[in-house]
Amino acid sequence: MSINYAKTIPAVKRPGLPQVEAPAVSGVSERLIRRLTVSTSLEAADIEAIVRLPMIVKDLPAQAAIAREGEKPAQCCLLIDGFACRSKTTDVGKRQILSIHIPGDVPDLQSLHLHTMDHDLTTLSASRVGFIAHDSLRAITRERQLVAEALWRETLIDAAVFREWIVNVGRRPATSRMAHFLAEIGKRIEAVGLAHADEYDLPMTQIDMADALGLSPVHVNRVIQELRRSGVLELRKHAVSIRDLPQLMQLADFDDLYLHQNQAV
Amino acid sequence: MSINYAKTIPAVKRPGLPQVEAPAVSGVSERLIRRLTVSTSLEAADIEAIVRLPMIVKDLPAQAAIAREGEKPAQCCLLIDGFACRSKTTDVGKRQILSIHIPGDVPDLQSLHLHTMDHDLTTLSASRVGFIAHDSLRAITRERQLVAEALWRETLIDAAVFREWIVNVGRRPATSRMAHFLAEIGKRIEAVGLAHADEYDLPMTQIDMADALGLSPVHVNRVIQELRRSGVLELRKHAVSIRDLPQLMQLADFDDLYLHQNQAV
């Protein structure tokens, strides 16, 4: 598991599908700015302040712990390339994955105001991450109102995704659960311009997916086969190919409202 | 269902158990201030600003919709007395309760920056709620840094509770799930000084609990009976009495870290 999957995805351009227009900013902050400006219109000074944020970039292997439950981190982590996930483990050793994170996410932004980690944060693939000190972040939120609100909103979207995840795990049958999961990741990957919703790489094993969906690995395998047989999707290695997106969406009972990607007003 | 359960709970004082010291503030804002000062130390000017927040107080019956999925509310709602819950319903009509809210909560605080409701917010019991316009809230967050951070933190704790809820629904067996649910509500009720963690009123039917736990009502009933038989708790009408708190906690695999009630530093 030493390949950085995210890096191998080209910034595909295909006609007829939504393309995200990146602001005129380069460097590692680009992903963060692109993300924040999706929902909030920042001023030039805001963007400059973000670019000036001191950041330590590191390359991590797959399955690396970025933060562990009980720790009190002094920085947040911007996922620049690669995938990560948050998880908790019960006393009987069952793991539950809480969320999947893609480039542009700040998966531990909550640690800015919640000082003790209540879950683990781990890379799924080899990843490039940028660490930003809490002090710097707190400073920017105090000086730049719009940045503060944009970051706050990011944590709120985070929570909205958790809510839908609860519904998925609590009330949908296995096949629908898997469909919803794949639809969500696709939608989010497309929103940041990484790939298309119906064709993307997902560096997770079936065991990981089981932990994300609250299922057993064996059953995940059977669900995938069923989806393959019915022509809804391919899912080999770590490549997801949705063959029948409408049917997937219907199976999934998917409504992207909860992702709050179209923040009108 | 016209009885306001919350109102019937006296501010019990029992020796040997933690008591929350309320700040010297009265009126409907008291609950909010008490809540915010649990985790953040606010300045006098902050508290004054909160007290001065224009608020429209309303009494609602049980099962009243405060906000519905798809709506774009222009205010947030402070729960002054009574219980509420947030929920989503799948296309096949299965309801999943996402969270339970008690006096002092602002269950739709996320609407301040996420303009469209992605779920429903409903009263569980007859309740008194205070509506605060988004404009007023936005103004206070721009003028009072500490208030902004305290409110942001509240939404982060909200998310932390969602995360644990995912674990509960995704990875714990039914009995453990119920135990965890009752432990959490107890802990939170105790934290705001409403009642004790082992003796409180919970205005939910077994059907509601089933929707909260991702179980069927029939199975919820059987789980409750099992917990009764084993002497862990009583649960009659809407009164929860934990008889063996340690055993409940162990059954629940409960660790209150995720509630972030002891915000050291």
Add this chain to the structure above:
DNA sequence: CGTCGGGTTGAGGGTGATCAAAGTTTGTGG
């Protein structure tokens, strides 16, 4: 070439769902 992690397949079992109906409260209207 052997090991290891992950995917696949089969068999059997259990937790919890569904269906149905009978009790029991609760609430309402006469």
Add this chain to the structure above:
DNA sequence: CCACAAACTTTGATCACCCTCAACCCGACG
């Protein structure tokens, strides 16, 4: 204040979805 209706709880029976266990396969990699 009683009577009735509605909502909730309880019980029983049956069923299915999904879990567990176990074995085997496959490709990657040392």
